[in-house]
Amino acid sequence: MEQFYSFPLKMHVGGPDTPIVKEGQRIKRGECIAEPKGLGAKIHSSVSGNVVKITDSAIVIKPDDKQSEEYVKIKKCDSIADTVYEAGVVGAGGAGFPTHIKLKTKLSNGYIIANCVECEPVLHHNIGRIEKKPEEIIKGIRYAMSSTGAKKAYIAIKSKHLEAIKVLKNCLKNDNSIQIKELPDMYPMGEERAIIHAIFDRWLEPTQLPADADCVVLNAETLFNITMAVEYGKPVIDKDITVIGKLKSGIEPNVFFQVPVGTSIKSLIEKCGGIDGEYGELIIGGPYTGTSQDIDTAIVTKTSGGAIVTIPFPEYKGPIGLLVCACGANEARLRDVASKMNSQVVGVTKCKNVEEIKGANKCKTPGHCPGQAQAIMYLKKQGAKRVLISNCSDCSNTVMCCAPKMGLPVYHHTDHVFRTVNYPLTRRLPMEHES
Numbered sequence: 001m002e003q004f005y006s007f008p009l010k011m012h013v014g015g016p017d018t019p020i021v022k023e024g025q026r027i028k029r030g031e032c033i034a035e036p037k038g039l040g041a042k043i044h045s046s047v048s049g050n051v052v053k054i055t056d057s058a059i060v061i062k063p064d065d066k067q068s069e070e071y072v073k074i075k076k077c078d079s080i081a082d083t084v085y086e087a088g089v090v091g092a093g094g095a096g097f098p099t100h101i102k103l104k105t106k107l108s109n110g111y112i113i114a115n116c117v118e119c120e121p122v123l124h125h126n127i128g129r130i131e132k133k134p135e136e137i138i139k140g141i142r143y144a145m146s147s148t149g150a151k152k153a154y155i156a157i158k159s160k161h162l163e164a165i166k167v168l169k170n171c172l173k174n175d176n177s178i179q180i181k182e183l184p185d186m187y188p189m190g191e192e193r194a195i196i197h198a199i200f201d202r203w204l205e206p207t208q209l210p211a212d213a214d215c216v217v218l219n220a221e222t223l224f225n226i227t228m229a230v231e232y233g234k235p236v237i238d239k240d241i242t243v244i245g246k247l248k249s250g251i252e253p254n255v256f257f258q259v260p261v262g263t264s265i266k267s268l269i270e271k272c273g274g275i276d277g278e279y280g281e282l283i284i285g286g287p288y289t290g291t292s293q294d295i296d297t298a299i300v301t302k303t304s305g306g307a308i309v310t311i312p313f314p315e316y317k318g319p320i321g322l323l324v325c326a327c328g329a330n331e332a333r334l335r336d337v338a339s340k341m342n343s344q345v346v347g348v349t350k351c352k353n354v355e356e357i358k359g360a361n362k363c364k365t366p367g368h369c370p371g372q373a374q375a376i377m378y379l380k381k382q383g384a385k386r387v388l389i390s391n392c393s394d395c396s397n398t399v400m401c402c403a404p405k406m407g408l409p410v411y412h413h414t415d416h417v418f419r420t421v422n423y424p425l426t427r428r429l430p431m432e433h434e435s
């Protein structure tokens with residue numbers, strides 16, 4: 001067993017939870033250990049053991065030597081939304097929005113959208129989950145339809161996932177209320193407003209929510225967790241995760257299903273043979289939106305999708321300009337990458353599709369480029385000799401149409417990830433006849 005399991009008090013949108021246990025208390029797997037004060041989600045222990053420490057940000061549990069798969073079931077509730085609240089279900093795709101709130105939306109003429117896009121390249125656990133247990137995802141969609149009153153649902157999935165589409169179709173048989181919508185393999189195809197645009201040919205404003213289009217969007221693993229809560233009384237104590245990168249086991253993805261929340265990422269990397277020599281960084285999440293974390297302290301949370309160990313960064317000691325996207329790395333992350341490349345930042349600008357709403361960058365039309373020549377010209381004027389961008393597939397394509405012509409070589413903040421695993425870099429989109 002691991003020495004300690006750590007449960008952050010904030011694994012969701014909202015404020016940190018309040019612990020309802022005390023130091024020294026014995027805990028069973030599945031027991032609730034913290035509750036939200038307002039917006040938030042309950043937190044349950046994924047192990048049996050003793051609470052050894054409670055801080056402002058986490059509850060630390062020393063696990064018993066022997067663990068069981070059994071867990072304390074959540075209390076029975078009258079509604080699906082209340083059941084999901086008791087189970088502490090949050091958006092497992094990374095956002096962490098409390099799911100019970102989405103399930104209280106009334107959608108008499110609306111739609112449930114199952115987000116099975118697995119938008120971030122190199123992550124494989126969502127598609128793996130669908131291929132392994134498609135019926136649990138479909139049941140989750142039906143529970144969500146029942147809770148919201150939606151009469152119809154769509155499953156949004158990239159057309160390249162042939163096996164997952166096949167097993168979903170087999171499960172759906174003659175159920176015409178749930179339809180599969182195949183999407184192209186571009187970033188950020190899984191962004192909620194991009195999915196709604198792909199299905200209904202309608203752009204929501206950056207300030208609008210899917211509910212404004214009569215939709216509730218739920219990630220594949222979130223739907224699985226809804227089914228687990230409703231049918232088995234299981235709280236969210238385990239998480240699917242992809243571990244990939246510069247590992248001794250090779251560059252193929254390692255998909256771990258149902259890893260106890262609180263597990264150290266280091267222990268998962270060790271299960272893959274450990275890191276293969278010198279590395280650049282550990283990214284938790286996907287290559288586009290993940291965060292760089294310390295390998296010694298990173299843990300599995302309710303929202304961790306991936307653990308990526310990268311090759312070292314390239315070095316460029318000259319002046320660099322940053323072009324920020326709303327759906328990829330933000331300015332802070334681009335500055336972090338630039339500093340790891342030993343570059344000197346001389347200018348920063350945003351894609352002109354970015355709108356700042358309540359302190360966060362939002363894109364007007366995710367994945368549809370508004371043109372980048374102006375931004376690149378601005379960075380050149382600031383003295384940049386190269387540019388580092390975090391744009392979507394379409395906008396990176398546009399940058400490649402103008403930056404090299406202006407004499408500016410281009411880096412994308414995902415380059416070191418894709419080089420690690422031999423994926424194509426985010427640059428020019430293939431022409432139709434090449435794809």
Ligand code: SF4
Binds near residue numbers: 364393
């Ligand atoms: S259009 Fe601009 S802001 Fe929107 S996803 Fe593409 S690069 Fe990002």
